[in-house]
Amino acid sequence: MRIESTDHLDHPFADVAAWHRRPGALVRLTPPGLATIDRPAEGGLDVGRRVSVHLGPGMLPTGRPRWTLRHAALAEHDDALRFEDRQVTGPFRLWHHVHELRGDGSGTTVRDTIEAEAPGGGRVADAALADQVRRTLTFRTEQLRDDLDLHARYADAPRLTVAIAGASGLIGTQLAALLETGGHRVRRMVRGREAGEGEISWDPQRGVLDPADLEGVDAVVNLAGRSIATRMTPEAKQEILSSRVSSSELISRTIAGMSDGPRVLVQASAIGYYGAQRPGELLTEGDLGGDDVLAQVCRAWESSTRRAAEAGVRTVHLRTGIVLSDGGGALLPQLPLFLLGLGGRLAPPDAVSSWITLDDMVRSYAHALLTADLAGPVNAVAPHPATARELASTLGRVLHRPAVVPVPAAGPALLLGREGARELVRADQRVSDATLRDSGFEAAYPELEGALRHVLRR
Structure with a gap:
């Protein structure tokens, strides 16, 4: 199945892109009840970097399986950034997530495209996974917007x-x-x-x-x-x-x-x-x-x-x-x-x-x-x-x-x-x-x- 989401942020592309490159971005984008990041101090979008998390009951109803993703591709231009995550090991039959950021004159457009298949397959399981993913993407957009708003308010303060x-x-x-x-x-x-x-x-x-x-x-x-x-x-x-x-x-x-x-x-x-x-x-x-x-x-x-x-x-x-x-x-x-x-x-x-x-x-x-x-x-x-x-x-x-x-x-x-x-x-x-x-x-x-x-x- 394919899940797509597009949102607009009233923040410059440079600020949004920098936020995603820094350590902490994945932690902030992940609801605590959904998954726990194994090494939260690490960050970056380098191709080949592996990210390991333990899924919680918010994503799957049983157990806490480990899920490992790899940054598979990266493309960057003056006003655009594109990177991908692919499942290396984990419970899903398929997981491929493409993130795209693009400056649009009035801010930044954020687009997510996910190809996924639930464990065991089947329409019911895929529908449940799609619902969870859509709700998580909404959470991520709200979280990103609120954090960027906070950072913008203190943009002139020294970095500590x-x-x-x-x-x-x-x-x-x-x-x-x-x-x-x-x-x-x-x-x-x-x-x-x-x-x-x-x-x-x-x-x-x-x-x-x-x-x-x-x-x-x-x-x-x-x-x-x-x-x-x-x-x-x-x-x-x-x-x-x-x-x-x-x-x-x-x-x-x-x-x-x-x-x-x-x-x-x-x-x-x-x-x-x-x-x-x-x-x-x-x-x-x-x-x-x-x-x-x-x-x-x-x-x-x-x-x-x-x-x-x-x-x-x-x-x-x-x-x-x-x-x-x-x-x-x-x-x-x-x-x-x-x-x-x-x-x-x-x-x-x-x-x-x-x-x-x-x-x-x-x-x-x-x-x-x-x-x-x-x-x-x-x-x-x-x-x-x-x-x-x-x-x-x-x-x-x-x-x-x-x-x-x-x-x-x-x-x-x-x-x-x-x-x-x-x-x-x-x-x-x-x-x-x-x-x-x-x-x-x-x-x-x-x-x-x-x-x-x-x-x-x-």
Whole structure:
């Protein structure tokens, strides 16, 4: 079967072509739930280059087969670029993808032509594959347009060298790719092995970070920390806290002690700072924090960067909302139930969730890095929070499934413990995005339904 797609971008051909040549382009064009790129730091369009990915359930319903593609041809002119990908090994009977970019006077025309045959063949399988491919091409166009819009807004800002701790996580992988497609240099901070090219080796548990490895680095982003999606045992609470504080204290005191080190530190935090249960309030960065487990973690997490701030390093704490993605976070575990027609709200109907898409989350990190007058705590949430009732009904509408079966409170409590369920699943927090918005940030997905349609390619 043959699938074709043509779109127009209001960006010069030179910018669009440069974006595609840089490392990170494939990561940004691949929905996280669709596939995982094996070597995300690599990039380029060189003929013969092989790209290996592991497919997820978004592309095939069973298993995670490895799929290897090879750049098979390349043609370039003053206002046109054409390159091809062919399957080397993988599940499809046929895969040949031709990408064409052409300057058209008012911007750039992007054309994709794909010849493909599903595993096992047959009309039904091919039709299902064609539907998935068309939805993915729409996602790619939106992603490319939104990223180019962001890069254009900061075209006059200097290109940075950015070290990222936690670069292999859901947010870190996408942030590194976003920065690289904008012409910035990324150095990934790695633990448990020797550093490779473009990497920095460190060990926060042992307090090991060589200041020499941060020479020439303009900014550090710290996303490191154990996942909070776990049962809140005493051991887990301690690990959640220590993994965050040890990493941020090490980075903070290291750069504070450098005479010519990084001048910006963007530190992850979370809206858990305010406490899980704040019904009826509109929470801003000036409000007092809560006293539950995650609030105490966030308070210690933010305080652990004090040495850097006192040394004159511009320090930003991004208080992350509930991140919507098909590749992880709070949304992913709900999808199977909704697809089976058994989905429903997780919290009391009027409990408010302050959410943000994964892509707007990583763009807020880039914005914090490149906005010279932004400092201190900043809520990273979308402009329009949603109640549990609104979240469930909108997700059901997007997936064309009912959303009438509330999840019993005992379910999340069984998995996360009563304390974890209260703070992670049944939270009630209406958080303001005014500081982020007033600093010039423009959310690509401010409304919940549009956000879910982008994230889930519907």
